[in-house]
Amino acid sequence: MNAIKIAAIVLIIAGGLGLAYGGFSYTAESRQANIGPIELTMNERHWFSIPVWAGMAAITMGVLLLAVPRKN
Template sequence: MNTVKIVAIMLIIAGVLGLVYDRFSYTKETQEAKLGPLELTVKDTQTVYVPVWVGIGAIVAGGGLLLFSGRKN
């Protein structure tokens, strides 16, 4: 299996996951203050929303890559 087909399959999987899970969250830790041995940190949760058109676009792009990677010139 060549790299183009692997990338195409990864795009399709990412597109399907983007449609199924329309958002994902991650925790960002920032250092607010450091006073000698005392360190204050803040954990902030960020949520990223994945638009539907991005998921559909990834599926279409992956399908197009799979379709056209099999053709020989």
């Protein structure tokens, strides 16, 4: 397999996951207060949504990379 086919497969998989899950969440820790030996922290959960058009564009680009013949 060459690099273009691998990139195409990765794009198709990433686009499919983006459409299936719609985004991902992550936790960010922030320091709120530091009073002597006591440290107060807060965990914030953030959601990053992936637009439908981005998932569809990734799938389309992956399919095009696989379908378009290349000159060797």
